[in-house]
Amino acid sequence: MGRLFGTDGVRGVANVDLTAELALGLSVAAAHVLAEAGTFEGHRPKAVVGRDPRASGEFLEAAVVAGLASAGVDVLRVGVLPTPAVAYLTGALGADFGVMLSASHNAMPDNGIKFFARGGHKLADELEDRVETVYDQHRTGEPWERPTGAGVGRVRTYDQGFDQYVAHLIGVLPNRLDGLKVVLDEAHGAASRVSPEAFARAGAEVVTLGAEPDGLNINDGCGSTHLALLKAAVVEHGADFGIAHDGDADRCLAVDAAGDEVDGDQILAVLALAMREAGTLRGNTVVGTVMSNLGFKMAMEREGIELVQTAVGDRYVLESMKEHGYALGGEQSGHVIVLDHATTGDGTLTGLMLAARVAATGRTLADLAGVMVRLPQVLVNVPDVDRSRVATSAELRAAVTEAERELGSTGRVLLRPSGTEPLVRVMVEAADIDQAKTVAARLADVVKSALG
Structure with missing residues (x-):
């Protein structure tokens, strides 16, 4: 069997590559592996499970929950929430691990499974490999150890996750957004409720696009992979700028008042200067990838900020940040990690922090993003x-x-x-x-x- 885990979990066409049987088996394997790794420390394990709005997420969530409960794991179902919300709640609720069902920016027929370890951090490669090994052993005949009676996991819905996550986002903002008019394109995805609520609570006037998920329309001509609608809407509504997320809202791209794109490199540049000014840019360093635009590298050099570049993938950015204690990193695609406030890329948090910088300085987004010039x-x-x-x-x-x-x-x-x-x-x-x-x-x- 080839390696199931890619750079961002297990992903494929739902009910073809990613079946209910695979989802159930991987969940049981993850429970066993994390128990062996000492994560549970002798207590009854608990997991947070969330998903994006894809129709296939409904049966895949059922399979994951069934697998976890059958392995003796208590499950908190938080429903449709962004990937970074599941990561945050995994840590905030003291869960032993988290599971997110999403294929991020992929088209609707795809889906995926991501596992988060205690604290809301992505599983290390060696743990993913072990999960695969245990799953494969069972698939080829080795039986599971199955609890019975009171030993099986209990399942309950945790409705408080939405408000808890939004309150967290508002709580980390350095200033309010009063006076700003923002268009938000939610890609008919996992942040369709969260992001507009957070921006509104922070004081912004909000216009929404792509915020009516029906299970089939996620990423369909909208969101961070299709910016045309957002560009037109920002100009039409005379907004200060627009924000676009992908299906699971771990990405953020922006559009300035003139309808011009502001990509992940430019967002990183704006936030790097803001964090340096606030004294929170540890090591005076920002982490990017080999795909970072040369213009970004040149801008950071000019500003006296060091740029560390990793392989492509937010997991490699995060590994570098954690290893060296850096506070800010991300990708041109809009995965931005602010490690003091999130354990993974968080598109809503990124958009809020970008908006906070606009509000605090009184400068336009185009002016702020002009710190770097993108080379073709x-x-x-x-x-x-x-x-x-x-x-x-x-x-x-x-x-x-x-x-x-x-x-x-x-x-x-x-x-x-x-x-x-x-x-x-x-x-x-x-x-x-x-x-x-x-x-x-x-x-x-x-x-x-x-x-x-």
Whole structure:
């Protein structure tokens, strides 16, 4: 069996790749593994379970809850809430672990399972590997140890999670948002209630888009992967800016008053300066990834802030932050981690902190984001190829070498397999957008021929 866990949990087409049987089995395996790792420390284990609004989340949640309870785990069902809310509640409620059912920005037919350890932190790779091993052992015939009678887990609904999480978000803001008009695109996802409520309680005038989930419309032409509606709405309503989340609201992208996108790198730059001013940017360092725009790196150098770059994936950003004690990190895609207030990327928190900076300074978002100038960057996703051979293909290696020679010191090339989807991402940066497009298209063709 190939590795089930990707860079962001287990993900696939619901009822095809991610079945009820798999969800149940992984949940039981996780309960056993975390017990062996000493997480439960001799007491009756407790887990928080949440989901995004996908229709498939209904039966998958039932399978996860059944698996956990059958393994002797008490379950708190918090319902439809963002991924960072489940992580927060796992820690706040003293749960032994948490489970989130979501495929984030993926299309509606997909779904996924993420596990959080005590405190709301993502499981370490070695624990994920152990969960897979135990699951596979059972799948091939090794029986579970099953409690009976009073030993089985109890299940109850925890409705207080919504207000508890919103209160947490409001409580960490440095100032109120009175006087701001904000458009929020919720992607018909997990933050459809949370985000508008939090912004409104903080004092902002709120216009909402994509806040009517029906189980089938998540990420459908809206949210952080489809910004056109938000751009038009910000201009139409004369708003100060707009915020877009993805399906599970661990991402945040923004749109300024003119309808121009403000990406994750620019958000990081704004927050880095705000946190340095407040004395909370530990180590005078921000953590990004190898996908961070060169313009972001140049801006941080100019401002005297160090940039540490990791492999792509918010888990690697978080690992670096935790290892070195850094307070701020994130990705261009809008995963932003403010470690003093969240254990994972939190799109609502990020949007609120960005709004707080606008309110506190009286400057426009465009002005604040102007601290960095994005160099032209072209990203091409090449689907239906063997992503496992990216690092070993001689044909690809030669093509990349030639592209790097052509770009010289004014650009760069990055090829990487997606950690969550069956495709290869081709990224090219150059001083000239036309050159970046030409080189990216050429490399994408090579990827297709070499790995197809």
